[in-house]
Amino acid sequence: MSYREYVIAAYAVFAVMLAWDYLVPKLLLRSALRAIRQRERRALAAPTPPSDAPLSRG
Numbered sequence: 001m002s003y004r005e006y007v008i009a010a011y012a013v014f015a016v017m018l019a020w021d022y023l024v025p026k027l028l029l030r031s032a033l034r035a036i037r038q039r040e041r042r043a044l045a046a047p048t049p050p051s052d053a054p055l056s057r058g
Contacts (some may be wrong), residue, residue, distance in 0.1 A: 001009075
């Protein structure tokens with residue numbers, strides 16, 4: 001491997017790692033926000049029992 005190929009490979013690895021460090025946190029944040037929104041939708045869609053009704057074990 002010549003010096004030129006070594007430098008090109010080093011820059012390529014650097015660029016890949018830079019892209020990885022930029023994209024992965026954004027993808028993780030996006031999935032976390034999606035999970036929060038889904039949990040919120042489920043909580044809003046769940047039927048709520050009346051607050052004055054007695055508790056039952058039936």
